[in-house]
Amino acid sequence: MLLSKRFRDGLARGAAHCRLAETEFIVLCACVAAEPDGLSQTGLVARLGVSPGQVSGLVERLRQAGLLEARRSAADRRRQFWQVTSAGRQAAETVLNHLETWASGIEASLNAGAAANLIAALDQLARAIADGNSGPAVLAFCPPRQGAA
Numbered sequence: 001m002l003l004s005k006r007f008r009d010g011l012a013r014g015a016a017h018c019r020l021a022e023t024e025f026i027v028l029c030a031c032v033a034a035e036p037d038g039l040s041q042t043g044l045v046a047r048l049g050v051s052p053g054q055v056s057g058l059v060e061r062l063r064q065a066g067l068l069e070a071r072r073s074a075a076d077r078r079r080q081f082w083q084v085t086s087a088g089r090q091a092a093e094t095v096l097n098h099l100e101t102w103a104s105g106i107e108a109s110l111n112a113g114a115a116a117n118l119i120a121a122l123d124q125l126a127r128a129i130a131d132g133n134s135g136p137a138v139l140a141f142c143p144p145r146q147g148a149a
Helices: 002-016 022-033 041-048 052-064 086-108 112-130 134-140
Strands: 068-072 080-084
Touching: 002 022, 002 086, 022 041, 022 052, 022 068, 022 080, 022 086, 041 052, 041 080, 052 068, 052 080, 080 086
Parallel strands: none
Antiparallel strands: 068 080
């Protein structure tokens, strides 16, 4: 719980450098990862696991800030995809640089063996999540609950 809170605090501080909320930064990252095509709002809902209404508000705020732009699908003009603008890409890069500096401070406090083990475990977790098999992998990283057999 403490690790999650500290990570979210670090993420919030990084995002604040660009006047972004954490979830706005995550939307930008999702759209950067989907370049060059971008993501539909349905795709963002699926990728982020938030409500369609929340995604609608997030993309509208980012559009008004000039960080996202909507493009119509060439195959189906009724569909639109959200793409990061150059300003949005710069904002995401600024936040990522801040997070990298923050993470480097944490890494510096670990000995080399602990840092390597942590990186290997996080890589394993990321691969499991990307493969859609995150249940057991995530549980392996959770401490046992009180009273659990």
